[in-house]
Amino acid sequence: MTARERVRHALSHSEPDRVPIDLGGMGSTNIMAIAYNRLKVFLGIRGGTTRLYDWGQQLCEPESWAMERFHLDVVSLSRSLSPVSDPERTREFESRFGGKWKPWVLPDGSLCEAEESFNPEPDGNGGWQMRNERGVWAVMPKSALYFDGGPANHPLDYARSVADLGDWKPGYANEGSYKAAAEKAQWLHENTDFAIMAGFGGGALEPAQGLRGWGQFMEDLAGDPDLADEIIGRLTDANVHNVKLFMEMVGPYLDLVQMGDDLGTQAGPQMSPAMYHRFIHPAHKAVYQTAKKTAPNVAIFLHSCGGIRPLLPDLIDEGVEALNPVQTNAVGMEPAGLKRDFGEKLTFWGGGAEVAGVLTYGTPDEVRAQVRERIRIFAPGGGFVFCQVHNIQANVPPENIVATYEAAYEFGRYPVS
Secondary structure, rough: HHHHHHHHHOOOOOOOEEEEOOOOEEEEEEEEEHHHHHHHHHHOOOOOOOOEEEEOOOOHHHHHHHHHOOOOOEEOOOOOOOOOOHHHHHHHHHHHHHOOEHHHHHHOOOOEEEEOOOOOOOOEOOOEEEEEEEEEEEEEEOOOOEEEEOOOOOOOOOOOHHHHHOOOOOOOOOOHHHHHHHHHHHHHHHHHHOOEEEEOOOOOOOHHHHHHHHHHHHHHHHHOHHHHHHHHHHHHHHHHHHHHHHHHHHHHHHHHEEEEOOOOOOOOOOHHHHHHHHHHHHHHHHHHHHHHHHOOOOOOEOOOOOOOOOHHHHHHOOOOOOEEOOOOOOOOOOOHHHHHHHHOOEEEOOOOOOOHHHHHHHOOOOOOOOHHHHHHOOOOOOOEEEOOOEEEEEOOHHHHHHHHHHHHHHHHHHOOO
């Protein structure tokens, strides 16, 4: 069974030969570059390329050796390194889709490559900052390991009414916007057996919070629903237009399209289910169902952090088929209950090992035990793709990373006992 077939079986809630495994299929199932470099040292892997494809989260792309060693089944359309080790295909892929990169030094002093366009400036205190026309919009203080939003990160923070928005609207794509993505997706589809996931976004809450500021947009929802509706409406109009074009051009070569909107906190949803249903649910439904109608064979994958169990019925109604990160240490996200109550409708993409728990602070044997138990709960009947809960952080011991993925391969064979 190929990797692509394996993932499609899981998504259709049937049991493949083994549980599919993901590391690096999207920006929340990945590994920080510092942890990746330490993993390579631990395994005695010399050379190669640690490529920082997400500078904000400091994430890198798993190289072909990692795809093979850890039996990975999913690739991200955003990758620039060949996922296969075959020299001829590697040369072709990287000559066509490799992009331009430069040397960069990570916060721990180890080396990587960063995009040529990545040009942070020193902040004067030993850290880094990024500027745009409004000022500093991303910061990495001296002691930090990632970039966070800066003071100029909320371009609609000035608005006090719908009229203040003026003619502002989000970006609308054209065919040229997705031409390169379509060509890369076609190459990966025709030259590899991996399941292919493309990031789209399609959010309403998180983008609106980015435009207004987190606290301000929550106040808008509660106190100025007209302004909140207008911002969400304009975002949704653009998302519907863009996702239709994206799926027309790129969808024929994809297995999953990744939507994203962080709806939860550690203690539960950011808002009541009623408020979610009133403001956000219609926006999500319009985008996800447009995507599905345009490319019916592509699964709708949603990344949404936190304790979002009360929102799952609405997400299922919207057309969500795969849920990530399955934040099992958040309120209401107990694995057995999720599988029992929603396992026939959702594929759980994550929840395989706690990054904020045993993966970071446990022993390899404790990691193996948790992986085995999570597979026992989530895997029966399909509907499960293994990965850890969110990205592998810089301080995760390399021996625990190895234990995680070796255990997933060992214990994930069907029938699961």
